[in-house]
Amino acid sequence: MKLLTERIARDGQALDRDILLVDSFLNHQVDMQLMRQIGDAFAAHFRALGVTRVLTIESSGIAPAGMTALALDVPLVVMKKRTSRITAGTVYQTNVRSFTKNTEYALTVSQKFLFPGERVLFIDDFLAMGEAALGAARLIEEAGSVLCGIGIVIEKTFQPGRKKLEDAGYDVFSLARIRQMDTGRIEFLA
Amino acid sequence: MKLLTERIARDGQALDRDILLVDSFLNHQVDMQLMRQIGDAFAAHFRALGVTRVLTIESSGIAPAGMTALALDVPLVVMKKRTSRITAGTVYQTNVRSFTKNTEYALTVSQKFLFPGERVLFIDDFLAMGEAALGAARLIEEAGSVLCGIGIVIEKTFQPGRKKLEDAGYDVFSLARIRQMDTGRIEFLA
Numbered sequence: 001m002k003l004l005t006e007r008i009a010r011d012g013q014a015l016d017r018d019i020l021l022v023d024s025f026l027n028h029q030v031d032m033q034l035m036r037q038i039g040d041a042f043a044a045h046f047r048a049l050g051v052t053r054v055l056t057i058e059s060s061g062i063a064p065a066g067m068t069a070l071a072l073d074v075p076l077v078v079m080k081k082r083t084s085r086i087t088a089g090t091v092y093q094t095n096v097r098s099f100t101k102n103t104e105y106a107l108t109v110s111q112k113f114l115f116p117g118e119r120v121l122f123i124d125d126f127l128a129m130g131e132a133a134l135g136a137a138r139l140i141e142e143a144g145s146v147l148c149g150i151g152i153v154i155e156k157t158f159q160p161g162r163k164k165l166e167d168a169g170y171d172v173f174s175l176a177r178i179r180q181m182d183t184g185r186i187e188f189l190a
Numbered sequence: 191m192k193l194l195t196e197r198i199a200r201d202g203q204a205l206d207r208d209i210l211l212v213d214s215f216l217n218h219q220v221d222m223q224l225m226r227q228i229g230d231a232f233a234a235h236f237r238a239l240g241v242t243r244v245l246t247i248e249s250s251g252i253a254p255a256g257m258t259a260l261a262l263d264v265p266l267v268v269m270k271k272r273t274s275r276i277t278a279g280t281v282y283q284t285n286v287r288s289f290t291k292n293t294e295y296a297l298t299v300s301q302k303f304l305f306p307g308e309r310v311l312f313i314d315d316f317l318a319m320g321e322a323a324l325g326a327a328r329l330i331e332e333a334g335s336v337l338c339g340i341g342i343v344i345e346k347t348f349q350p351g352r353k354k355l356e357d358a359g360y361d362v363f364s365l366a367r368i369r370q371m372d373t374g375r376i377e378f379l380a
Contacts, residue, residue: 030259032259058248062252063266069220
């Protein structure tokens, strides 16, 4: 997606080889016109798959996933990051490690909003190690839903997320693919 | 907003006198078509005030505030709930107590995204005790911005939030106003 790549090149800040700051348009200050275009791009790519709900993770995924759900006219479901496990049997939960932030959380979704027969599109802001998407995939499978696609705003192709997801059989579509980066320098995959 | 009131009456669940569950359309599963209509309603009400950015709090505020920012064609800024204070001088922070959840957090926004001369519209999902909105107002004032309006999706009019905000001089506009509720019963203010 040319518009996104240009925006990352202009306003993104590579702090080191791993951390890309996009807080001026994606996850702290948010450009909703860009989010609308991102949602339209995901919807165009995944529309034929018969998606019945869009799933994402709070809170950076909400804007791009919400615009995708709006474009596809299906519900958005926002998974929560809990610091501790809930023992009541009304949710699906799985532990997810964030390598970028060096934290772990319990990815959580109510059983009311993920259930058999649903065709789920998972949308997230970043793909790096793939842990969040794999966690989402575990919950979707546990619920008896089908994960029919994974849409990523920014993929770090130098990390193994895509390979892990494709090895598990999932279709990954990224709008911007970063080949490598370092302080002040970002290279995209052509 | 009739559509919203009808939706709350149909799908909202009053668990007791204080807690209203709207997780099937507002903050866990999200109806983005409804969010668009909410955004349009806020934009119509506040458009004349010359709003230059919409401010909200992660993560339930993002969908309605994002659709408002989209309708007004201004940036969205998402304040973070931090569990501890950041000591670096690059953010504005204030402690906010959530009475509903009985928690406290450090409401945080980067100084890059809130600065003098901005006309800020604060949008949130609920108004009850008004603590979150008052916290946002403190940060906006500290940044030298102007808080020109407060848009609330669901107001609990039996709690003192509106009075506190109006006493502080702010304009509060709510799309649904609940007069009282109790287990299985919700009464709206006409």
